[in-house]
Amino acid sequence: MNALNFLWLLLPVAAASGWYLARHVGGSNGVNRPSNGLRSDYFKGINYLLNEQPDKAIEVFIKVLEVDSETVETHLALGNLYRRRGEVDRAIRIHQNLIARGTLSPEQRNEALLELGQDYLSAGLLDRAEDLFQELSETDAYRVQALRQLIDIYEQEKDWEKAIVSARRMEKLTGNQLGGVIAHYHCELAEEERQSGNAPGALKAVQKALDSHRGCVRASLLEGDILFQSEDYERAIRAYQRIEEQNPDYLPETVERIHKCYSSLGRSGDVDSYLYRLMDRYGWITATLALAEIRQKEQGVHSAIEFIASQLTRRASVRGLDRLLQLELEEAEEGSTQHLRILKDLTSELLQDRPVYKCTHCGFPAKSLHWQCPSCKHWNTIMPIKGVEGE
Numbered sequence: 146m147n148a149l150n151f152l153w154l155l156l157p158v159a160a161a162s163g164w165y166l167a168r169h170v171g172g173s174n175g176v177n178r179p180s181n182g183l184r185s186d187y188f189k190g191i192n193y194l195l196n197e198q199p200d201k202a203i204e205v206f207i208k209v210l211e212v213d214s215e216t217v218e219t220h221l222a223l224g225n226l227y228r229r230r231g232e233v234d235r236a237i238r239i240h241q242n243l244i245a246r247g248t249l250s251p252e253q254r255n256e257a258l259l260e261l262g263q264d265y266l267s268a269g270l271l272d273r274a275e276d277l278f279q280e281l282s283e284t285d286a287y288r289v290q291a292l293r294q295l296i297d298i299y300e301q302e303k304d305w306e307k308a309i310v311s312a313r314r315m316e317k318l319t320g321n322q323l324g325g326v327i328a329h330y331h332c333e334l335a336e337e338e339r340q341s342g343n344a345p346g347a348l349k350a351v352q353k354a355l356d357s358h359r360g361c362v363r364a365s366l367l368e369g370d371i372l373f374q375s376e377d378y379e380r381a382i383r384a385y386q387r388i389e390e391q392n393p394d395y396l397p398e399t400v401e402r403i404h405k406c407y408s409s410l411g412r413s414g415d416v417d418s419y420l421y422r423l424m425d426r427y428g429w430i431t432a433t434l435a436l437a438e439i440r441q442k443e444q445g446v447h448s449a450i451e452f453i454a455s456q457l458t459r460r461a462s463v464r465g466l467d468r469l470l471q472l473e474l475e476e477a478e479e480g481s482t483q484h485l486r487i488l489k490d491l492t493s494e495l496l497q498d499r500p501v502y503k504c505t506h507c508g509f510p511a512k513s514l515h516w517q518c519p520s521c522k523h524w525n526t527i528m529p530i531k532g533v534e535g536e
């Protein structure tokens with residue numbers, strides 16, 4: 146442990162304890178001379194820190210606190226420092242001792258509660274943290290902070306009902322719109338219903354998600370998936386197509402789904418017109434490749450090759466080139482594929498392990514679509530990557 150970190154923290158304490166003694170004890174000859182007691186205890190504590198004996202140091206500081214409640218801020222800072230260093234047990238001891246003092250003002254007690262709650266969070270003691278933050282969410286000064294922490298806890302515990310209640314309270318308190326996030330909580334509930342085989346319950350939860358946020362793409366995808374499973378293809382298509390108004394960036398997610406719906410309905414012509422529209426209006430390579438696949442099935446490999454090649458002249462795409470080379474290899478004569486093979490290996494390597502999605506908030510790269518970023522925990526920030534190497 147680098148004890149020097151603590152010294153800057155404790156210097157004002159040593160000074161304050163001297164000032165305290167000077168005022169309250171005083172010197173016998175009229176000169177303020179803090180002799181023993183607090184000040185020497187602090188130096189003893191600092192000495193323990195310097196000698197890498199943090200537990201003994203904590204004992205001393207806690208003992209001093211019993212006499213002197215003017216050093217609360219320093220104890221809070223000391224506890225925070227321990228937590229930041231990952232020494233959560235020590236942080237908890239310091240903050241618990243602070244709270245146990247009957248001399249703390251209500252503000253000081255709440256501040257110590259907030260810190261202890263964060264210690265518990267760091268230690269993974271979510272139940273204990275939840276109790277503290279619930280208490281703090283009733284106070285004026287820490288209501289918003291406590292609610293923020295509670296929402297975080299409920300997300301970790303996947304307690305979506307409680308997360309919704311806390312987020313609604315937060316909305317009222319701050320005036321910030323949290324409908325986009327609350328919609329995801331309803332979607333999580335819908336997923337749970339769907340997994341337990343309750344399609345009507347899942348659809349109800351999806352509707353609540355859309356009521357919270359009309360632009361919730363996830364709700365539309367989920368609604369379409371549930372309806373597809375129930376073989377209600379017409380309504381599934383309508384749910385998927387709603388995404389175009391919500392956020393066209395997510396339209397590539399609908400390509401395969403809508404394709405399956407129209408195929409199940411035996412309306413292949415409608416697939417074509419939908420995919421052409423996506424390709425022409427947005428340039429999504431996923432739509433181009435899906436059209437190429439249909440051509441390959443209906444008119445053969447050569448037609449698919451010509452189609453992709455003509456599209457690549459309009460818009461460069463590694464995924465498009467990779468598929469083109471794949472088809473060329475299938476068409477080529479045995480023995481004349483050597484150069485094609487080299488090129489195909491190159492594009493495969495370029496695409497291998499390449500993220501398809503990226504968080505617009507923290508830049509986290511992902512191979513699959515997450516609705517909550519695994520890194521920064523923001524909702525709705527993971528988007529398909531666009532450009533030559535992406536969509």
Ligand SMILES: [Zn+2]
Pocket residue numbers: 504505506507508509518519520521522523526
């Ligand atoms: Zn992120």
